[in-house]
Amino acid sequence: MPLIKWKNKYTVNNQQLDSDHKKIFDLFNKMYDECLATGTVACTCIMLDELISFTEYHCKTEEDYMAKIGYNNLEEHIIKHNDIMQRLRKIKQDQEDNLQTVTMALMVLIGNWIRLHIIEEDMKYNLEIQSESAKSIDIVPQEPLTTRK
Numbered sequence: 001m002p003l004i005k006w007k008n009k010y011t012v013n014n015q016q017l018d019s020d021h022k023k024i025f026d027l028f029n030k031m032y033d034e035c036l037a038t039g040t041v042a043c044t045c046i047m048l049d050e051l052i053s054f055t056e057y058h059c060k061t062e063e064d065y066m067a068k069i070g071y072n073n074l075e076e077h078i079i080k081h082n083d084i085m086q087r088l089r090k091i092k093q094d095q096e097d098n099l100q101t102v103t104m105a106l107m108v109l110i111g112n113w114i115r116l117h118i119i120e121e122d123m124k125y126n127l128e129i130q131s132e133s134a135k136s137i138d139i140v141p142q143e144p145l146t147t148r149k
């Protein structure tokens with residue numbers, strides 16, 4: 001049973017971005033089921049690379065979308081995305097220290113990302129969409145990037 005479930009009220013009214021957010025929920029649940037709940041920590045390293053790559057791709061896609069709809073707080077939102085990326089990279093640097101600690105740090109980071117960012121921050125650009133035409137703006141997913149500053 002998933003630890004955290006996607007709900008319709010979390011939608012940002014964009015199919016691609018909702019799909020990305022659902023994947024982040026899935027990664028969180030997978031990490032809990034396969035790593036923390038079972039006491040197995042070796043999977044963390046594999047998941048961390050996948051998570052970093054996916055997060056780079058998702059943030060870029062979301063930023064492109066926010067630019068297209070003319071979101072007022074784009075710069076502030078990009079800073080928050082960069083903070084998430086920095087935290088992920090720090091966890092990757094630390095992963096050789098103690099896998100149990102790294103797993104816990106990742107659970108906290110993804111949990112906060114879902115709770116404070118997706119459910120609160122991402123809702124703000126959704127609320128700013130005034131017209132139906134803005135809701136139908138297409139975004140073309142980018143290939144995951146290898147580097148991001």
Ligand SMILES: [Fe+2]
Pocket residue numbers: 062077081117121122
């Ligand atoms: Fe975001």
